[in-house]
Amino acid sequence: MQQSVSISQRADDAAKLAALQRVKAYATAALVVCVAVFIVCRLYADVSPVIGFIGAFAEAAAIGGLADWYAVVALFRRPLGLPIPHTAIIPTNQARIADNLGGFIETNFLAPDAVRRKLGELDFAAQVAEWLSDAKRSEALSNFVARLVPRMLEAVEGSGLRTFVAQRVTEQVQKVEVGPLVADVLSTFTQDRRHQKLFDELIDLISRFLTDEDAQASLRDRIRAELPTLAKFFRADAYLLRKIVRSSATLITEIKADDDHPMRHEFDRFVDNFINDLRTSEDYRGRMDKLKQDFLARPELKTLARDMWKEARAFIERDAGADDSTLRRHLTAMFVEVGESLADDPRIRSEMNEGFVITLTSFVEAQKGGVSSFISEQVRSWDLGQLTRLIELNVGRDLQYIRFNGMLIGGIAGVALHTLEVLVLS
Structure with missing residues (x-):
């Protein structure tokens, strides 16, 4: 499963990279066309007044495209490898991005009101009821519990819990x-x-x-x-x-x-x-x-309690491992009955859901600082090339369209300025 997910992820990254390179090529070609048109219009400017307008559009579009190319490239790397200040913004600010990203997620996604509102939309109790009402699932759960019983009894025996409980019971009596x-x-x-x-x-x-x-x-x-x-x-x-x-x-x-x-x-x-x-x-x-x-x-009481514990433990262990286990059968019936009763009682489900929301909200509130730190540490530990590639793969294609927009807006501005020039100076 993990291997298939990895292969699927690589295929998705390859498709994003191909789309990014394709848009880059189109944007670069459009820029080259604008420069070529500008040069041609300069050479034949005297042929017709219309040529001046076309040349003004091409000139401003080329300038706008170059400016937006610089802006887009400056996000990920230094343009033409030159040490220009305030370029390679993402790699240079990796630590700040990591901290801000962790803080943003903690503040906006893990805020108590947001978490409580989202958890309130989920019906945990209904899911539990549906799951337990299925006899096969309840049987699987009872089998799991039965397998744990011998280990639990062994842990109780070795941890001194039995002695502790006996002392507390004696004190209460x-x-x-x-x-x-x-x-x-x-x-x-x-x-x-x-x-x-x-x-x-x-x-x-x-x-x-x-x-x-x-x-x-x-x-x-x-x-x-x-x-x-x-x-x-x-x-x-x-x-x-x-x-x-x-x-x-x-x-x-x-x-x-x-x-x-x-x-x-x-x-x-x-x-x-x-x-x-x-x-x-x-x-x-x-x-x-x-x-x-x-x-x-009386010592007979202690002996009786010890013998009762041994007999009960031996019986439970034998029954838990038997093919026709009474313990597993009763556990399955109990789980199914609990699921059906829960499904028929909206008041209990409402109380359970409220308990889930309070518990999970408190847990998220207590752990969100750790989540923020984990995200920040993960982003800090990323390789710069990996970080740049990841961001560029996911948003670079949309950023390339800024170059088209820059050429279009620049061209329109160029035509407007050329028109103004003609009107004023003529």
Whole structure:
């Protein structure tokens, strides 16, 4: 591609050079014709008064053509190689041209208003949306990202970024007050008295305990140990156990059947007081902070985090290299979905375009001084012959037409002066 562009450029330069030489030849031939006509008219001036007018035209045209030839040549080189002052203007002023060109581009083409206005005409977001909406392009992008994933993970592993992130996360966790956080979670849980389900589970647990034979035997032994000897003789322990179990079963049945039972309200008050203590009690706060610090300091947590990182990295690397990669498939679907959503949301596109304009304008504003310096340095480094040839190839053809204009205007002026001379002196 680069070679074909170079060949095309050389062919274009050759065509410009041929056109320039052709116009030069025409202008020189016209000048020679004017001089020849002037000489002939001088030799045959007495033949007819008309000859005087023709000669005046040819003389002034030759002078005008020579003057404009000198002006055009003086731009690029010294006429006839003579060291005439203020000639070879472009080569002599290469440094100034370089600086002025760089400054001109910086001031007029890279000005913030001009850049912002031009960037505002472009719909970057629409182009991004169109590009991402194409499944093949999104798939190619996901493949590219998947190829980068192992290197990214390796860079994270070797750069210490993982340790840095872990430290920052730990610091942020240490700043969190656990008591109020747990209180907020419990407050959410207790909305609409959902904590009463937990109370029902506790009641069921007590009910199962009271009907369990081993539990009853253990409770009877405890009652017997507390009774005096005479009560034991009359088997008061069995009586008391039956009364306790029967009364408890009756109470449990009443609680289950009544959502507005006093015991339930008592449980509500207990939960509310506990949540309030979590938020306000210094004692609870200290206990929670101690629990949090002990948890974060446990070596098992660090080992777990390290093992999770290794497993996650190994899985991602294996999946990224697989033929049927889940990662690539999900990335492709995500990119396509983002493109389609972006295409259907003009507000987001407008915000994106505004962001692009602000970012790119700021970038251009920050770098335009460097662009100006780069252009200036490039022009300064050009070979004088190359610089002259480049400018002459691109504007020299139009400059040669100045010679034709000079001959025409000079000739007309010559005729006018000759007419004035005839009228005044006759």
